[in-house]
Amino acid sequence: MKIYVNIYSLFLIKLQLEQASMWTLDLSSSVNKEAGLSPGKFTEIYAEKQGKRRLKVEKKSKLPSTKRRRMQLKQERNLTQCASQALEGDTYQSEIGLEEQVDIEKIPDPVPRGNFKPVTIPSRAPSIVVFDLETTDLIRGRHMPHITQIAAVGLENDAIFNTYIIPKIPIRETAMEVTGIVVTAGKMTVHGKCVDAEDITSGLLKFLNWLQTYQNVILVAHNGRKFDFPVLMNTVKSLKQSKMLFQSVEGCIDSLSVFKKVFPGQTNYKQETLMSSILGQTYGAHDAKEDILALSLLLKEAKLSKSETLSFSFSPIAQHALRFSAEKAKNVPSLHHLIAQGILKHATAENFAGSGLNFQHLKKNFQRDGEDGLRAIFVQKNCDGQPRISAAKRILDSVIPKLVDLFEKQD
Template sequence: MEPAMAVNILTTIKDKGHEVKTLVMDDDTMTISKFRSEVDKTIQKCSDKNHTIKNFTSSLYALQKDKTLQRKCDVSWCRYLQHPETYVPRNLPYGKYLSNQDLFDRLLQIFTTYAEKSDKLLTLGSTQSNESFNGLVSVKNSKNRFYSGSESTSHRVAAAVCQKNLGEEYLLQTHEELSLSPGRQTERHVSIQKKRKEREDSLRRTVAHKRRRNELKHSSQNKTTTTEMREGLSYKTAVDLAGYSSESTEEIPSPMQPVEQTPLPTACYTHVYFDLETTGLGLAEITQIEAVHNREEFSIYVEPKVPISLAATKVTGITYDGTTMFKNGKPVPCYPLEHALSKFQVFLQKFNNPVLFAHNCQQFDSVVLCHAMQSVPNLKLEESFCGFCDTLHLMKGILPLQKSYSQEALVDVILNEKYSAHDALEDWQKTLRQENFISLQPLVRGKCISENMAKKIANSGLCLHHLKLAFHRDSHDGIRILFSEKTNGKARVTNRTKIISSVSQFLQDQFSVPKS
């Protein structure tokens, strides 16, 4: 279809008396062969620079699953040959230099193909202006509208041609050609658009703009790659017939994002103390909401959409079989999240400027509640209270020399009483981190990572099972993406290539599984 259309266009141009000697085009079609056979045998072809670079890099990316390559270096520039005993190729997978004859042969084939056409590649052209014009036509003559069936399509394409050749001033010239006086609004519009284009063109040429554009591009790509790796397999042709295991779709937990803190303005506030029970640690789902102000109390159980973890059940005593919720073995009424938050909103509306207080609220309760509110945006629960206050930070200011700031320790010091209740978050964190740390002991015993690094990995919410999932999905890159995921501007675990390569090598030796 594309070659036939191109031949038709070029034949029309030739019939109008114009001579075409060279075509600048990509290498994806047989247009030039068809044109030479049907129209002009002497016409020359010049490859498009952008498409050539894209095709070359795509050929290299197609080999990304292979992690090794044979080396051919010179002692004048190769640090490996200069210092073979101490050299470490830190930027290569697993920290090892590359050696694989099959991959070498495939790379040699790619480079040989381009080397044989080096004379042709010396004179590359560019179709960027054509791509720009195509975009301009698509704006004025949109493909999702059937303008081609009306008389307006030729005028729309003509308007795009005029704007490409003359700029926005074509509107004024069109009016003058038709003996019409351009109105003030038209002149003002042309002036604004002209200045805007000049300003944007000037900005695009600056180094800062190009650097920022690349940063945003890489940031978006990294975010997409990280999310896809954590989520696992979600879409693939005939995926339902392939019999993938549940591990393929198991999601690796994301790092918890703390709530942004801003001081509240001076005013009279109502102190409302609240507590949440959830299905687990992190961005888990709410299973119970409790709140109190003086003698006003509120409590409601919430139906979760995900299973309640064993660690959470041990702390809260709450279980849910999909239809009935139990508290310490006794059935309790539970409601959908939207209904529960609506009831909580009615409770908060009884008070003047309520502020929600909780112990360690910044790291847990406020984050979970805000996440739940985002799933029910029409409720606008955030308009029913002024903000949060973390009593943990208050206690650190009041008792700066206190060794422990758990609720039990604070009640013992302030009230001189024994408090049998526990901080659910603290218990969950300790339980989860301990389980994560224990699961990482094979890496510590294998001298793959230190105990401090194992604690850091465990504290980030990751266990050995999560590392195996990441390695199974994208081998070395999966571990790198998981460890270097940005959280508040910092890596979730580490960016150090040595540690990432060491963990990847350990998993490859001990737990390597063929990819699905």
């Protein structure tokens, strides 16, 4: 009986709404007529359109897919709120000034890994420029080496750029042995021969100006993603010349990934090995000029179209990876005992550390919001819209309970 009464009540309410709508429509028509205005045809048409739109929205809101989407958005809002509470501590709460002891430590914002999706160049063809750097040392953690030589060549016109740079820090002995570059009393020699060299500011500006003679530049370097591009981007950033670089450079390519696909089954993918096994040639490796000429020959031998070449590219802005790598080097040591105990796999620990978090941040999050806080920090979105660590159910269900058990035992 109650069901029938409820249905009848709903019917009456709907009928009253329809009558009110019609009364409003009639009233607007009569007002228009008395004022000597339009008889209300446009109002009627607009009201009819709005009625159809309202019915369409109402019908769509009842679909299972729409309901699922609403639940998903609600869950994301809850996760965001939970993550904010865990990251900001008591400062996220109201009436904080009334508390005697306040937890004001803020967990760092997530550092993105970098977006390495292929770039697209809608107008004009890309200009492929091969380049190479020689430096004072390798990249060691957060410490970037200084550039000692920059060389580049246009793949189509074979125009060459080459310059030597006086570094501001000493050249490591192993680097001197490999490259032959030595600086003594401000003078540079290469394998015992004196060469003209300049400071990094003028040398870099010359290189950037040379790049601007090309349009839609795609820079190619062998093993560039792990070495040449981070070093170049770090140098450009420190000299505040990023804008000038981005004016000409549209993308970057690590030729290592190209050759692994085009020339599969090699014993290794060092540039000297590839030159020997594919072209049957040797060359003076670890001289930037010799390296770019060799790499340009290998790229020509690959015989890729420009569209195929672009499929290996990524934006120079993707060097978020610079900061990600620096944070990883800084934070991974604090997670070694979690890896040793089998709580975190090495890849997960690297993602965690690279995002800007260490073991103490994990512990602080658990103290603030328990298991929910740990889950929230794993799935928190970074500025690229990607999960801070992982949103995969398999990883969450495997890692989170182990962390909870660890922290509960410590308490």
